[in-house]
Structures are given as C-alpha cells and as structure tokens.
Amino acid sequence: MTYIQRADSEFNPSRKSRFTHELAQHPLMQFEELKKLALRHPTVKYHSANIPRTQSLETVVKEAPSNMSLEDALKNIETSGTFVFIQNIQNDPTYGKLVNEILDEIEKDVHKSHRNMRKRQAWVFITSPGGTTPYHRDQESAHYFHIKGKKTFWLWRVSDRTIVTQEENEFFHGVYGLGKTKYQEAYMDNAFEFRIQPGDGVFFPYTAPHMVQNGKEEFAISFSVTHMTDEDFAIRRVYKINQLLRKFGIAPKDQGESRAVDNLKLAVHWILRTSLSPFVKNWKNA
Numbered sequence: 507m508t509y510i511q512r513a514d515s516e517f518n519p520s521r522k523s524r525f526t527h528e529l530a531q532h533p534l535m536q537f538e539e540l541k542k543l544a545l546r547h548p549t550v551k552y553h554s555a556n557i558p559r560t561q562s563l564e565t566v567v568k569e570a571p572s573n574m575s576l577e578d579a580l581k582n583i584e585t586s587g588t589f590v591f592i593q594n595i596q597n598d599p600t601y602g603k604l605v606n607e608i609l610d611e612i613e614k615d616v617h618k619s620h621r622n623m624r625k626r627q628a629w630v631f632i633t634s635p636g637g638t639t640p641y642h643r644d645q646e647s648a649h650y651f652h653i654k655g656k657k658t659f660w661l662w663r664v665s666d667r668t669i670v671t672q673e674e675n676e677f678f679h680g681v682y683g684l685g686k687t688k689y690q691e692a693y694m695d696n697a698f699e700f701r702i703q704p705g706d707g708v709f710f711p712y713t714a715p716h717m718v719q720n721g722k723e724e725f726a727i728s729f730s731v732t733h734m735t736d737e738d739f740a741i742r743r744v745y746k747i748n749q750l751l752r753k754f755g756i757a758p759k760d761q762g763e764s765r766a767v768d769n770l771k772l773a774v775h776w777i778l779r780t781s782l783s784p785f786v787k788n789w790k791n792a
C-alpha cells in the first residue's frame with residue numbers, strides 16, 4: 507500500500523512541495539475514531555480556535571482557554587470554537603502501526619538526499635469552523651495530510667531573511683522557543699498560499715514558518731507526520747553555537763555561509779554537548 511502520491515522529482519527535503527493521498531477515507535482518520543483517540547490519549551491540548559494570527563502557541567492554552575470539557579468541545583465541534591491538538595499519536599497502539607507505515611514510506615524519499623531520519627512523530631489537529639492556527643515554526647519537517655474541511659495554508663521560506671532573521675533563528679534553535687517568532691501582516695507579501703481540501707498534502711521543510719485558517723463552512727481535520735535528519739540537527743546545532751557566540755558579544759556568520767565555519771561550530775557543539783548534557787536540560791537532546 508502506498509500512502510503518498512508524488513512524482514520522484516517533486517520531493518526534496520529542503521523544499522516545500524505538494525502531494526496527494528487517500529487517508530481521508532482511512533477508518534482511523536474518521537472523526538468518531540479520532541474523538542475516541544482524543545479521549546483516551548495522554549497528550550492532548552485544546553484551546554479556543556478563535557485567536558489572532560499573532561497569538562503565541564507557547565501560551566495559547568493559558569491565554570485562550572476553552573470554556574468546556576474536551577468531551578463537550580469535541581461533541582459540539584461545529585459550534586464550540588475549539589482547536590484540539592492530539593500529540594505524539596505514534597505512541598498509541600492502534601495508530602502507531604499506521605504512523606510507522608507512512609513514515610517508512612517517507613523515509614525512502616528522505617534518504618535519497620538526507621541521512622538518518624529520526625524523531626518520528628505524528629499529530630492530529632481538529633478545528634472548529636473559522637479557527638486559526640497562528641503563525642509559528644516547528645522543530646521538525648512535516649508531511650501535512652488534509653483529511654476534512656477546507657483550509658488555507660500559508661508557508662514561508664526559512665531562508666527568507668526578511669521573514670526569519672538570523673537572530674530569530676539563533677533564539678529559536680538556542681532555546682527551542684518561539685519568543686522571537688512574531689507575525690507581521692507584511693509577511694503575507696512573501697507567503698506561499700495553498701488552498702487545501704481532503705486528499706491534499708503539503709510537505710514543509712525543517713522549521714519553515716506556517717499559518718493555517720480553517721474555512722467557516724465546516725470543522726476540519728488534518729494529520730501530520732514529522733521527522734528530523736542529520737542535516738536538520740546540524741542546522742540546529744550551528745544556530746545553537748551562534749546564540750552562545752552572540753551572548754559573548756560576537757556577531758557570528760549565519761548558518762550556511764561557510765561550510766568550514768559551520769563544521770568548526772559543530773565540533774564545538776559536540777564538545778559542549780558531551781560535557782554539559784548530564785547537567786543542563788537544554789543540552790540533553792541538542
């Protein structure tokens with residue numbers, strides 16, 4: 507069974523691309539099944555879906571809470587104004603098998619140009635009509651499968667320095683935080699816009715900024731599988747060292763400007779990680 511339809515030439519782990527799929531018909535992707543998953547799964551977040559594009563996803567549960575139980579929010583998803591985020595569904599015995607089959611298929615494409623795909627995870631998003639997923643970045647690359655409803659999806663190039671500055675990258679990778687990832691309306695001039703419906707898929711490369719708006723007509727379901735590779739870890743590590751250098755008053759070369767300098771930073775990272783990871787939380791998975 508093949509889960510993703512795309513031409514070979516369409517996929518490059520460093521570039522955005524579209525694909526199609528038939529997961530919208532899969533029994534495990536139906537709302538009733540996902541509702542059961544949400545109610546038994548240990549890692550589910552939910553909050554109001556009626557939030558501005560500038561809302562931080564790090565504080566949204568506290569700043570825009572739902573006023574009902576998860577069960578009621580799901581039962582009334584057409585009107586409850588809720589965003590439900592089911593996290594790490596690869597850990598669910600029923601969903602884990604499907605997630606692994608999809609990731610195994612993706613791995614074959616990824617390994618044509620990147621090494622050692624890992625951090626294999628999967629997520630489900632259930633959104634009331636008109637709900638917004640604010641501008642943000644994630645710590646991985648994602649295959650985003652749209653299952654139900656209609657959405658507009660905006661994506662930005664992570665290499666666009668008018669959108670993602672070097673200093674934002676240093677903060678983002680240095681502390682794994684969104685504190686400097688701030689949306690501005692002017693960003694829309696540089697956005698790639700995708701109008702997606704069931705059967706559509708979007709691949710977005712490692713840490714690419716994105717934002718999603720659900721249509722007003724019906725609630726939506728999307729599912730994504732994510733991963734990181736050696737190449738992604740190398741990017742993260744160079745920025746982490748850059749952040750340290752900046753703390754010492756040094757303006758570092760941007761990641762990717764010089765392979766020799768990046769390699770030197772990776773060596774420094776290895777030494778620091780080896781010595782600090784037993785003591786400093788931030789370096790454990792660095």
Ligand SMILES: [Fe+2]
Pocket residue numbers: 642643644716
């Ligand atoms: Fe995301």
